Amino acid sequence: MAQIELHPDWIRVAFSEAINGITTADFHYFWLRHNCLCLNGCRHPTTRERLIDAAVIPLNIRALRAVVSSNNDAKEPAVTIFWPPIATKGARGELEPSQEKEHVSVFPLDWLRNNAYAVNRKQTHDLPPHDVNLVTVDYQDLVSRYSDPDAPAKLTPEGIAFYKSQLYDKLSRYGVAVIRNRGSDTEEIIYDFIDPQADVIETHFGRIEHLRTGNTENSNNDQLGYTNLPVRLHTDQCYAETVPGFQFLHCIRPADVGGENYFVHAESAANYLKTEVSRRAYDLLTTVPVRFDRKQSKFQALHIDPILRLGNKAGEHRLEQVRYSYFTQGPQTSVPFADMREWYEALQTWDKLLYRDDFQIKAELKAGDVVIYDNLKVLHARNGFSGARHMAGVYLSSSDLWSHLAATNNE
Numbered sequence: 001m002a003q004i005e006l007h008p009d010w011i012r013v014a015f016s017e018a019i020n021g022i023t024t025a026d027f028h029y030f031w032l033r034h035n036c037l038c039l040n041g042c043r044h045p046t047t048r049e050r051l052i053d054a055a056v057i058p059l060n061i062r063a064l065r066a067v068v069s070s071n072n073d074a075k076e077p078a079v080t081i082f083w084p085p086i087a088t089k090g091a092r093g094e095l096e097p098s099q100e101k102e103h104v105s106v107f108p109l110d111w112l113r114n115n116a117y118a119v120n121r122k123q124t125h126d127l128p129p130h131d132v133n134l135v136t137v138d139y140q141d142l143v144s145r146y147s148d149p150d151a152p153a154k155l156t157p158e159g160i161a162f163y164k165s166q167l168y169d170k171l172s173r174y175g176v177a178v179i180r181n182r183g184s185d186t187e188e189i190i191y192d193f194i195d196p197q198a199d200v201i202e203t204h205f206g207r208i209e210h211l212r213t214g215n216t217e218n219s220n221n222d223q224l225g226y227t228n229l230p231v232r233l234h235t236d237q238c239y240a241e242t243v244p245g246f247q248f249l250h251c252i253r254p255a256d257v258g259g260e261n262y263f264v265h266a267e268s269a270a271n272y273l274k275t276e277v278s279r280r281a282y283d284l285l286t287t288v289p290v291r292f293d294r295k296q297s298k299f300q301a302l303h304i305d306p307i308l309r310l311g312n313k314a315g316e317h318r319l320e321q322v323r324y325s326y327f328t329q330g331p332q333t334s335v336p337f338a339d340m341r342e343w344y345e346a347l348q349t350w351d352k353l354l355y356r357d358d359f360q361i362k363a364e365l366k367a368g369d370v371v372i373y374d375n376l377k378v379l380h381a382r383n384g385f386s387g388a389r390h391m392a393g394v395y396l397s398s399s400d401l402w403s404h405l406a407a408t409n410n411e
Contacts, residue, residue: 001077002068002109008127008358009276011066013079013112025116026124030057033083035115036105041088053089060352061086064102078108125275128268128359129174135361137166140181164408167192167372171246171405175374176263178363182370186250186392189370193248194400201244201395203237204299209393211249220299224327225393228255230384231327233264233354236375236395238292238323239301245398247380248372249391251365256387261371262362264354264379266322270308273353281346286310288343291330292323302330307350321376354379365391374398 005012011032014024034057036042042052064082083105085098129135143152146159155163170177182189186208190200200207206218215226224231237243249261274282286308294301303323311320335343353359363371373380376398 002079004066004068004079006063006066007276008062008356011063011079011081013109015109015113019113022113022116022119024120025112026118026121027112027116029061029063030059031117032063032081032105032107033057033061033086033103036103037107037111038103038105041103042105056087056089056095058086076108076110078106079112081105081107123275125268125271127272128265129176130358130361132178132361132363135170135174135176136178136180137163137170138180139163139183161408164192164405168405168408171372171374171401174361175265175267175378176361177372178365179370179372180366181368182250183368184252186252186394189248189250190394190396193246193372193396194404198397198400198404201397203240203244203395204301210390211393212388212390220296222296228385228389231382233262233351233379233381234325234327235266235322235379236325238305238325239294239303239328241303243321243323244375244395246372246396246401247375248370248394248396249365250394251367251369252390252392253388254364254366255385255389257385258383259385259387259389260362260364260383262360262381262383263371263373264359264361265377266308266324266354266379267319267377269350269353269359270319270322273350277353278346278349280342281349282308284343284346285350289334290323290332292325292328293330294328307347319377322379324379 002016003014005014010026010028012024012026015022034052034054036052039045039048043049044051061083064084066079066081068077069080070077081104083103085100085103087095087097090096142159142163143155146156146162148154148156148159167177167179179192182192194200203209204220205223209225210217211225213226213228215221218226235243236247270282270285273285286306288306289304290307292303292305305321305323307322307324308319309321309323310317312318332340332343363369365371375395
């Protein structure tokens with residue numbers, strides 16, 4: 001008959017016969033729910049006219065489950081989808097709660113084929129990586145396997161090569177690496193990622209940031225990072241002309257409660273936005289300039305760029321850098337009045353994607369743990385906390401990091 005694949009935002013129907021050249025058809029869940037053919041509230045039982053209003057369909061609706069079976073009435077193959085209940089519209093347009101426990105839609109395969117709007121679609125993108133185990137390396141586990149006889153707490157040259165090959169792999173594939181049980185010396189950890197003759201990138205905060213409440217070590221410490229408030233997803237230094245390529249956070253002391261970190265691979269999220277959710281939102285975020293304006297009592301910097309900046313690589317436009325920082329975003333003045341709402345809708349569509357659980361890598365860091373991430377293509381955030389949480393933050397050059405890891409990886 002046919003096969004179906006349930007994706008997070010849409011369903012794919014793969015037909016057993018390629019009639020009119022159609023082998024697969026993709027349908028958004030909200031489109032299917034709006035076009036339900038049932039006579040139990042969606043179509044009038046006599047006139048067969050539509051009763052359900054598109055305005056009541058949640059755009060984030062998902063199927064509870066779906067099966068391929070025979071239509072009970074015509075005995076023809078059909079896709080049966082089971083939905084959560086949704087509100088209905090009253091006579092004056094007010095929303096009324098549904099009395100259903102679930103709703104059932106039956107779509108004959110011929111009807112789906114005849115009404116397909118996305119056939120034989122090739123350019124699709126999977127969800128961003130969201131399993132922390134994919135990006136985790138346990139340093140002490142490596143020490144136990146590759147211990148140096150002359151210095152039992154150190155790795156052998158073979159162990160160092162393996163460790164850095166793991167970093168290279170995880171950072172190149174996922175943009176994030178979590179290193180468990182790395183140790184307490186931030187200065188030593190710096191050279192896990194760069195050559196001894198290289199150094200960190202010093203910013204207006206200093207050489208190493210001590211992200212904790214009551215910070216007195218760093219200059220310009222009037223910023224959210226030195227409070228215990230939550231800091232939502234962002235990239236760092238959006239207001240700088242040249243943005244540090246990587247940052248690592250070294251956990252000196254975890255919070256008593258809260259303070260967990262989470263990350264989103266923005267390149268994957270942008271691709272998903274483009275092909276699976278809203279090409280228009282993607283186009284706006286890649287073209288409309290945004291003012292990133294850092295204003296502190298003793299520092300100010302301004303940079304203007306789109307949130308998603310594309311570069312041309314091998315003749316293909318690909319994401320080169322994401323700049324996303326709600327706390328340094330200045331007033332939007334580059335969009336005409338009639339288009340401002342559309343731009344904000346694009347921004348909110350993007351933001352809602354980023355806060356889906358299936359987009360995020362979540363990591364609770366303990367003392368001695370390290371997380372390093374690509375600041376050009378990965379968003380990071382932390383939950384609010386209580387207690388004396390202390391993270392050491394260090395910025396690194398992309399070229400310094402990649403040249404170091406690549407050289408070690410090729411030895």
